[in-house]
Amino acid sequence: MQRITIDPITRLEGHGKIEIFLNEQGNVTNTYFQIPELRGFERFCVGRPVEEMPLLTNRICGVCPEAHHMAAAKAADAVYHVEVPRTGKMLRELLYSAFYCTDHTTHFYALGGPDFIMGPDAPVAERNILGVIHKVGLEIGGKVIQMRKYGHTVVEIIGGRKVHPCTSIPGGLTKGITEEQRKEIEMMGRWAIEFAQFSLQVFNDIVLGNKTYLDLIVGDVYTHKTYYMGLVDEKNKVNFYDGKVRVVGPDGKEYVKYEPKDYAAHIAEHVEPWTYLKFPYLKNVGWKGFVDGPDSGVYMATPLSRLNAADGMATPLAQAEYEKFYNTLGGKPVHQRLAIHWARLIELLYAAERWVELATDPEITSPDFHAIPTATPTEGVGIVEAPRGTLTHHYWTDERGVVTKVNLIVGTTNNYAPITMSIKKAADSLIKKGNVNEGLLNMVEMAFRAYDPCFGCATHSLPGQMPLEVTIRDAEGNPVNVLKQFCE
Amino acid sequence: MSKPKFAMYWAASCGGCEIAVLNIHEKILDVDANFDVVFWPVAMDAKYKDVEAMEDGSILLTLFNGGIRNDENEHIAHLLRKKSKILVAFGSCACEGCIPGLANFSSITELVDTAFSTITTDNPENIRPQSSYAMPEGIITIPTLNPVLKTLGQVVDVDYYMPGCPPESHQIAAVIDLVIQVLQGKAELPPKGTTIGAGNSTVCDECKRTRNVKTIKEFRRIQFTHTDPELCLLEQGIPCNGVATRSGCDARCPTVGAQCIGCYGPAEGVVDYGARLISAFASVIDSNKPEEIDKILDGLVDPAGQFYRFNLAGSLLRSSKSAQKG
Numbered sequence: 001m002q003r004i005t006i007d008p009i010t011r012l013e014g015h016g017k018i019e020i021f022l023n024e025q026g027n028v029t030n031t032y033f034q035i036p037e038l039r040g041f042e043r044f045c046v047g048r049p050v051e052e053m054p055l056l057t058n059r060i061c062g063v064c065p066e067a068h069h070m071a072a073a074k075a076a077d078a079v080y081h082v083e084v085p086r087t088g089k090m091l092r093e094l095l096y097s098a099f100y101c102t103d104h105t106t107h108f109y110a111l112g113g114p115d116f117i118m119g120p121d122a123p124v125a126e127r128n129i130l131g132v133i134h135k136v137g138l139e140i141g142g143k144v145i146q147m148r149k150y151g152h153t154v155v156e157i158i159g160g161r162k163v164h165p166c167t168s169i170p171g172g173l174t175k176g177i178t179e180e181q182r183k184e185i186e187m188m189g190r191w192a193i194e195f196a197q198f199s200l201q202v203f204n205d206i207v208l209g210n211k212t213y214l215d216l217i218v219g220d221v222y223t224h225k226t227y228y229m230g231l232v233d234e235k236n237k238v239n240f241y242d243g244k245v246r247v248v249g250p251d252g253k254e255y256v257k258y259e260p261k262d263y264a265a266h267i268a269e270h271v272e273p274w275t276y277l278k279f280p281y282l283k284n285v286g287w288k289g290f291v292d293g294p295d296s297g298v299y300m301a302t303p304l305s306r307l308n309a310a311d312g313m314a315t316p317l318a319q320a321e322y323e324k325f326y327n328t329l330g331g332k333p334v335h336q337r338l339a340i341h342w343a344r345l346i347e348l349l350y351a352a353e354r355w356v357e358l359a360t361d362p363e364i365t366s367p368d369f370h371a372i373p374t375a376t377p378t379e380g381v382g383i384v385e386a387p388r389g390t391l392t393h394h395y396w397t398d399e400r401g402v403v404t405k406v407n408l409i410v411g412t413t414n415n416y417a418p419i420t421m422s423i424k425k426a427a428d429s430l431i432k433k434g435n436v437n438e439g440l441l442n443m444v445e446m447a448f449r450a451y452d453p454c455f456g457c458a459t460h461s462l463p464g465q466m467p468l469e470v471t472i473r474d475a476e477g478n479p480v481n482v483l484k485q486f487c488e
Numbered sequence: 489m490s491k492p493k494f495a496m497y498w499a500a501s502c503g504g505c506e507i508a509v510l511n512i513h514e515k516i517l518d519v520d521a522n523f524d525v526v527f528w529p530v531a532m533d534a535k536y537k538d539v540e541a542m543e544d545g546s547i548l549l550t551l552f553n554g555g556i557r558n559d560e561n562e563h564i565a566h567l568l569r570k571k572s573k574i575l576v577a578f579g580s581c582a583c584e585g586c587i588p589g590l591a592n593f594s595s596i597t598e599l600v601d602t603a604f605s606t607i608t609t610d611n612p613e614n615i616r617p618q619s620s621y622a623m624p625e626g627i628i629t630i631p632t633l634n635p636v637l638k639t640l641g642q643v644v645d646v647d648y649y650m651p652g653c654p655p656e657s658h659q660i661a662a663v664i665d666l667v668i669q670v671l672q673g674k675a676e677l678p679p680k681g682t683t684i685g686a687g688n689s690t691v692c693d694e695c696k697r698t699r700n701v702k703t704i705k706e707f708r709r710i711q712f713t714h715t716d717p718e719l720c721l722l723e724q725g726i727p728c729n730g731v732a733t734r735s736g737c738d739a740r741c742p743t744v745g746a747q748c749i750g751c752y753g754p755a756e757g758v759v760d761y762g763a764r765l766i767s768a769f770a771s772v773i774d775s776n777k778p779e780e781i782d783k784i785l786d787g788l789v790d791p792a793g794q795f796y797r798f799n800l801a802g803s804l805l806r807s808s809k810s811a812q813k814g
Binding site for chain 1: 500501502503504505506507508511513514557558560586587588590591593594596598599600602603604606607608609610611615616617618621623624625626628630631633653654657709710711712713714715717740741743744745746749789790792793
């Protein structure tokens, strides 16, 4: 039996590792996607004061600490049964919207986008942000840096720091913003809307205008018919910060909509002995293994999932793009994983519009940003949409508000089973009779890069080319061929 | 002439150190102009074999972030030590263990048991991850967790320490400037063992809040307080760690009304951060009556976390007994 090891694909929690086993005929028999690290947050957060959770759980991920900061703050609000004043909620969501713009921009231009803008067959050396700059024009590099700077500036103004924000506490925030800061934030938000529109135009011209690329998106290699999850507001529109969790089935119809506090009635996590990460699934559908379809509890939580799970976008420009998206791809739901990239840009536009909406609300500069908790703390759940999926924090405390138990279901974790399936399907489709070439590398990479998995450099890197090595071994484990892909 | 070689590596970390480096924006081009980046998993092809093939000492500068959580982290730490002239413990995790170091209050059995028995975990057979597992197709492996999380300096010889969670970008830019000046013969490296990219005083010294008479009658928790935006947080009863914490961050958290949680580590000359902070807190308590003092101290609901939040792994304590037993 032959064996292909892809190691490291790097990580956030350790180096992700893919093992592909081939049979005597050189066809794929099975694939394993392993996550080799565990840090133990659910244990060592026990004993800590609950108001520190937004600071401690930040350190789960330095790429999306804003998501953990928000989920933790909301869980801590719930522990104290305290209602955050309107201004407090808006400030948190404003920070979060700006963060989304930065995050989605980095992924599109540095990571996922180059596959399309340069084309999946482009030389490896060109399939990165530098290649994008050469093709689209030099000014785009400056715009991408500007978008990242603006996003981080808002995070710092409201959250106090660029990485690991520190101002959200049970009941609201430690500070508000001044009129001067509000003006600056509004100015940056208006620029962000233009940037998002420009980005959609780039996608339209280069990707949708090219039949080969469009065929790749709608093709079967990257298609799985699963359930889809996302937070929605009271009108069933996409929301990143607040709302109910809505799940639609492979047929696009609502399967369930639940309050964050009820998540454990709907989600369970499957365990395998060969990895440190668990596989969440829909409890009431059941775990049927790494398969799709209405009888399998596997669900996806990504930008595409959020669009599938909602009835639309809450802002006008993004809503127009939402309609165009489904008209182009043949209605709801869209099952093709590569469409996640397009969905991400629609979310970028929504986040920018929401940023300006919040920054121009007359109450955003109000000093009423914190309500002092008065109830006895007990238990609470906080859910936000992290860019990479629905993020759940659940805390139990004693009567002093000291944490006694923690449960976390982290963004990317939701997608562990679907990513595993996508890797297997891509490998199955592309490796035949032991033939492996560089095209395979990128096609397998594209299978999981669409999810923007937070397992590692897949998420945020410069210049954006994921390092990948495939070793093909013979039956004795001796390498017979090594294929590499470098960054420039 | 070939450029000096640069490497950056992440062990058990969150990725925030890498983001902090990216946040130096255009300065990153100076790194590119002055160095040949030979190993940086976040930004380029990460092959251990390439590093193994390099001559010992051939990398001029390696920034190493993350703590040592498993055997793979430890292996890479030894490898990069051997290949690097200058090895910098970069960020709180590598310097002193950071938040993941709080795991040292528990054994790894407790850490793994907790993660695999949460209310949503479906685990009727009580499975635990195995470092080596035989599947029908063959054996697949994952690294083994170490009993306790170690700092980089507890595993290999470290040349410089750069604190912060993460290090502030302006400090990173300043250190890069310094190294470039050294390369050009315009400056000299500081003595081995120096803490770089930080100040030599405390966060309190950098903080712009007003300090009057620093005495308190009670510790107050931030969620129960509308703090005065101008006055010292500790004077308002908020357990702010600025007094024991090294300067270098511009007192970022206290400036926005959040207490310093100590991410820049012990101030210069402080042997044990927790001991220093305990004495600092004790000195502000405005009481001579034992019962009243006890009551005031009860306001600190998590002394272990308060005093060893970022530095447990690097402290004199290092870990609890249960963690040492595994």
